Amino acid sequence: MARDLGDNERLDLLQGTLDMLILRTLQWGPQHGHGIGQAIQAQSDDMLKVETGSLYPALHRLVKRGWLKWEWDVSEANQRAKYYRLTAAGKAQLSREKNRWSQLVVAIGRIMNPSANEK
Amino acid sequence: MRPDHDELDDEIRGHLALDLKQRIERGEDPAAARLAALRQFGNLALTRDSIEAVWRPGWLETASALAHDMRIAFRSLMRAKGVAATVVVTLALGIGANAAIFSVVRGVLLRPLVNRDEDRLIYIRQSAPGVGNENMTFSMPEVDDFKSRIKTVAAFGDFSTVPLTLVGMGEPRTVQAGVVNGSFFDVMGLRPALGRLLTTRDDGKSAAGVAVLTYRFWATTLNSDPTVVGRTVRLGPGPATIVGVLEPSIPYPTETEVIANMVTSPHHLGATMEKSRTHRMTELFGRLAPGATFEQARAELAATHAAFVHENAKDYPTRGKVELTVSKLRDQIAAPARTVLILLLITAAIVFVIACANVANLILARSVRREGELAVRAALGAGSGALRRTLLAEGLVLCGAGAALGVLFAQPLVAVVARYAARFSIRALEVTVDSSVVWVGAALALAAAVLLAYVPRLPSTSAPSGFGLSSGSVRITPGTSRRLRMFATTQIAFSFVLLAGAGMLLTTLVARQAANTTYDLRHVLVFDMPMPATGLSDPKVLGVYEESARRIGQLPGVEAVATGSFVPWRDAGDRGSGINVRFTAEGYTPADGEENPRARLRTASPRFFSTLSVPLIAGRDFTDEDRRGGELVVIVSQSIAQRFFPGGEALNHHLNVLMSQPLPRRIVGIVADADDENVAGGPTLTIYHPIQQMGFGGRLFVRAAGDPHLLVTPVTRIVRALAADQPLERAATLEDVRAEVLSPERVNAFVFSGFAGIALLIAVVGVAGVLAFSVSARTREFGMRLAVGCAPRDLLTRVLSEGATIAVVGIATGAIGGYALARVARMFASVQLPSAVAVTSAALVLMAAAAAASLMPALRASRVDVMEALRSE
Numbered sequence: 001m002a003r004d005l006g007d008n009e010r011l012d013l014l015q016g017t018l019d020m021l022i023l024r025t026l027q028w029g030p031q032h033g034h035g036i037g038q039a040i041q042a043q044s045d046d047m048l049k050v051e052t053g054s055l056y057p058a059l060h061r062l063v064k065r066g067w068l069k070w071e072w073d074v075s076e077a078n079q080r081a082k083y084y085r086l087t088a089a090g091k092a093q094l095s096r097e098k099n100r101w102s103q104l105v106v107a108i109g110r111i112m113n114p115s116a117n118e119k
Numbered sequence: 120m121r122p123d124h125d126e127l128d129d130e131i132r133g134h135l136a137l138d139l140k141q142r143i144e145r146g147e148d149p150a151a152a153r154l155a156a157l158r159q160f161g162n163l164a165l166t167r168d169s170i171e172a173v174w175r176p177g178w179l180e181t182a183s184a185l186a187h188d189m190r191i192a193f194r195s196l197m198r199a200k201g202v203a204a205t206v207v208v209t210l211a212l213g214i215g216a217n218a219a220i221f222s223v224v225r226g227v228l229l230r231p232l233v234n235r236d237e238d239r240l241i242y243i244r245q246s247a248p249g250v251g252n253e254n255m256t257f258s259m260p261e262v263d264d265f266k267s268r269i270k271t272v273a274a275f276g277d278f279s280t281v282p283l284t285l286v287g288m289g290e291p292r293t294v295q296a297g298v299v300n301g302s303f304f305d306v307m308g309l310r311p312a313l314g315r316l317l318t319t320r321d322d323g324k325s326a327a328g329v330a331v332l333t334y335r336f337w338a339t340t341l342n343s344d345p346t347v348v349g350r351t352v353r354l355g356p357g358p359a360t361i362v363g364v365l366e367p368s369i370p371y372p373t374e375t376e377v378i379a380n381m382v383t384s385p386h387h388l389g390a391t392m393e394k395s396r397t398h399r400m401t402e403l404f405g406r407l408a409p410g411a412t413f414e415q416a417r418a419e420l421a422a423t424h425a426a427f428v429h430e431n432a433k434d435y436p437t438r439g440k441v442e443l444t445v446s447k448l449r450d451q452i453a454a455p456a457r458t459v460l461i462l463l464l465i466t467a468a469i470v471f472v473i474a475c476a477n478v479a480n481l482i483l484a485r486s487v488r489r490e491g492e493l494a495v496r497a498a499l500g501a502g503s504g505a506l507r508r509t510l511l512a513e514g515l516v517l518c519g520a521g522a523a524l525g526v527l528f529a530q531p532l533v534a535v536v537a538r539y540a541a542r543f544s545i546r547a548l549e550v551t552v553d554s555s556v557v558w559v560g561a562a563l564a565l566a567a568a569v570l571l572a573y574v575p576r577l578p579s580t581s582a583p584s585g586f587g588l589s590s591g592s593v594r595i596t597p598g599t600s601r602r603l604r605m606f607a608t609t610q611i612a613f614s615f616v617l618l619a620g621a622g623m624l625l626t627t628l629v630a631r632q633a634a635n636t637t638y639d640l641r642h643v644l645v646f647d648m649p650m651p652a653t654g655l656s657d658p659k660v661l662g663v664y665e666e667s668a669r670r671i672g673q674l675p676g677v678e679a680v681a682t683g684s685f686v687p688w689r690d691a692g693d694r695g696s697g698i699n700v701r702f703t704a705e706g707y708t709p710a711d712g713e714e715n716p717r718a719r720l721r722t723a724s725p726r727f728f729s730t731l732s733v734p735l736i737a738g739r740d741f742t743d744e745d746r747r748g749g750e751l752v753v754i755v756s757q758s759i760a761q762r763f764f765p766g767g768e769a770l771n772h773h774l775n776v777l778m779s780q781p782l783p784r785r786i787v788g789i790v791a792d793a794d795d796e797n798v799a800g801g802p803t804l805t806i807y808h809p810i811q812q813m814g815f816g817g818r819l820f821v822r823a824a825g826d827p828h829l830l831v832t833p834v835t836r837i838v839r840a841l842a843a844d845q846p847l848e849r850a851a852t853l854e855d856v857r858a859e860v861l862s863p864e865r866v867n868a869f870v871f872s873g874f875a876g877i878a879l880l881i882a883v884v885g886v887a888g889v890l891a892f893s894v895s896a897r898t899r900e901f902g903m904r905l906a907v908g909c910a911p912r913d914l915l916t917r918v919l920s921e922g923a924t925i926a927v928v929g930i931a932t933g934a935i936g937g938y939a940l941a942r943v944a945r946m947f948a949s950v951q952l953p954s955a956v957a958v959t960s961a962a963l964v965l966m967a968a969a970a971a972a973s974l975m976p977a978l979r980a981s982r983v984d985v986m987e988a989l990r991s992e
């Protein structure tokens with residue numbers, strides 16, 4: 001299990017990146033909301049923490065746009081849970097977001113570390 | 120896909136269960152773990168709400184935000200009740216006036232007629248502009264020419280109006296009857312409400328007399344009695360059966376009470392009616408033939424008309440320039456009202472502009488006070504959209520309330536305007552407040568609300584220094600102040616135009632009411648006592664007349680009784696009563712090319728002039744000796760004597776009235792001019808004949824010593840005792856008659872004065888509002904002025920003079936603008952410029968109003984508490 005970081009050390013999610021992280025997480029297969037939140041936290045080495053207050057509206061927004069679909073199943077807690085699955089449109093969107101993200105990283109990197117680029 | 124409420128609950132519950140399970144697996148205490156899971160989840164309700172918000176459509180989001188804003192706006196307006204009430208009332212007046220006038224315009228100009236296929240229905244009119252005859256109607260030979268030659272009109276309906284005596288339905292009385300041919304109702308496309316209408320089987324001399332009641336007469340006079348159908352009454356000389364009731368429809372060209380077939384009117388069966396081309400009394404309607412267009416029909420009718428005018432040139436004097444106009448019935452009915460209604464619409468629009476200017480003013484002033492608040496909100500990140508929405512919400516609340524009140528206010532106004540418009544178009548009579556009022560009100564309110572939201576400037580992030588962000592206090596900028604003053608000046612200018620117009624109408628009315636008439640108005644009671652068709656040549660009828668007069672004369676309280684042919688003013692409008700004749704005077708030769716002079720022809724019994732207090736200037740009154748078979752004598756008005764006899768020496772000279780048998784008549788008396796056609800009298804050429812020699816009368820005049828109205832019942836009883844079926848109706852004093860004749864003008868003046876009054880009221884509120892705002896924003900300035908030794912009186916005059924400046928500039932602008940407008944309007948219509956009196960009094964009224972409006976704020980300025988004012992910022 002990952003280290004338990006204090007609130008101050010955690011990073012705030014950049015606006016608009018949560019959608020991309022959700023899509024990325026679901027690439028591995030259908031998952032329920034709790035699992036998605038856990039996965040994002042775990043994969044970021046506990047650096048990122050997703051609040052349920054933003055996670056669930058984001059999931060529903062993605063469903064409304066047609067990038068996700070949901071189905072009901074029984075969870076490991078032996079209770080009905082809603083599992084989210086990536087649609088074809090969602091996959092296409094994920095690759096678009098990936099591209100935009102790497103461009104953004106390069107651009108921001110150039111500004112923040114100009115010397116690194118000149119070398 | 121959209122989840123319902125339970126589904127969201129399930130999803131959240133599932134999440135919590137998973138979290139709990141994980142925590143317990145990690146070894147947490149179950150009870151503590153449950154609490155921790157809940158805490159971790161955060162605000163349950165908020166999360167659910169933001170999930171649901173994802174699924175709500177975008178417009179709903181905006182709407183609910185607006186509703187929220189409106190609640191806030193409502194609350195904040197409740198704290199500024201004065202401003203809110205003023206805005207609401209002002210808007211209500213503006214919106215109410217507009218909604219009322221629009222519903223009349225819609226009812227008169229836009230609504231289709233009830234007639235079947237009303238757009239195929241045409242009205243044909245013959246006029247002679249050369250002699251000023253707008254509607255000379257048609258004679259039967261002319262109608263027959265049309266019927267036999269025209270192909271594009273499927274059928275013609277003819278209609279003429281005659282007064283007929285109706286006996287057997289309540290009191291015997293004279294009714295206005297329409298006499299029609301059998302195809303009339305089919306052409307008009309009207310249906311019966313009860314029974315049947317007339318058909319071609321009712322045509323011809325041998326048909327039985329039948330009549331149809333008009334709906335209005337049936338509903339009002341007969342209380343919608345269904346048993347009237349089938350009843351036989353005496354209509355005119357013979358019996359007639361009531362066969363049906365006409366559906367409610369617009370009476371055109373005149374309102375009648377019954378519509379009967381030709382048989383009921385002996386006049387229509389006479390040879391003159393059938394043969395004489397110049398005996399014109401028939402109105403003509405037509406229905407377009409299938410496939411024929413209006414243009415084709417118009418062209419064919421015009422060509423046929425030109426042809427028969429050419430064939431019978433002697434019956435169409437070239438001087439008259441006889442012409443034919445063809446119009447759709449709907450347009451014909453609406454035409455005279457168009458100008459007036461458009462004028463009214465403009466007036467209402469002006470009132471609306473004034474109201475909006477005023478409201479804009481108040482809102483602007485209010486928003487200046489709120490600049491601090493708006494600046495704070497802008498600084499906290501509210502976009503300009505959100506700020507506009509706040510203002511829009513306030514506008515909507517204010518205008519919505521204004522519109523609601525305005526629609527209520529429109530109801531009585533519609534009645535007034537409809538009565539007014541009915542003078543020009545009979546359609547207005549049936550205008551009621553319909554739902555269009557509500558729609559117009561709502562639309563205007565919406566327009567006003569949007570307008571109001573865009574009047575105030577918003578704090579802009581680029582120039583934050585202009586707003587009192589830190590203090591949140593009022594700082595009036597020169598721009599705002601200029602805008603406020605501009606709005607107030609606009610109001611004054613528009614009010615001035617309306618006031619001057621209303622002043623013009625009022626001065627005309629007052630002049631008419633104060634005009635000297637020759638008659639004694641208070642003490643003369645008049646009756647219509649219609650003669651039977653045979654006239655006074657029947658000794659029995661004459662006996663009734665003479666004996667009635669004798670017995671009425673013996674009643675206590677009666678000073679004099681007379682009969683005549685014409686009730687002053689009241690009979691002036693009715694066709695056929697105001698008979699004009701040409702005459703030649705002994706010793707007077709008309710100049711070359713000049714026609715023989717025209718005079719009014721009246722009959723009078725002995726004592727007629729003394730009964731009405733018309734002074735006898737020379738000679739004698741008629742006596743009982745001036746009978747049929749005696750010497751033919753006349754009495755003339757003073758103007759005839761002066762104009763046609765040298766030195767006014769008319770007595771014992773002869774006149775020749777050019778009628779069927781021109782015979783010289785000796786002038787035995789000269790009376791003062793008495794204008795019985797116009798209330799504001801002028802020089803009048805009138806020839807009075809003894810009632811027995813002319814053989815027609817029908818009007819009874821009674822001079823009372825006390826209250827004339829008390830004599831109505833005894834007089835009626837005497838006449839009834841002598842002849843049970845003799846109609847006696849429309850009892851009134853001459854004063855009542857004058858009031859009735861002037862009533863359209865009174866309504867006219869009332870409507871426009873009403874508008875002007877509303878405008879004035881709004882303008883006063885506007886000026887007062889601007890000054891009150893300017894004073895309260897300058898409290899500190901006034902305090903300082905007082906502190907350095909300025910007298911309170913100086914501050915008072917300072918503020919008063921500000922009000923006066925607004926008024927003077929407004930009046931000047933209004934005068935210039937109004938004059939220019941009148942000049943432009945004169946190119947299209949005859950527009951009268953208001954008199955100097957009206958203009959001056961309008962200006963004075965506005966100045967006084969402005970002074971009164973500035974007084975309150977001025978007093979407040981002079982009473983500013985120095986210490987408080989200086990401490991206030």
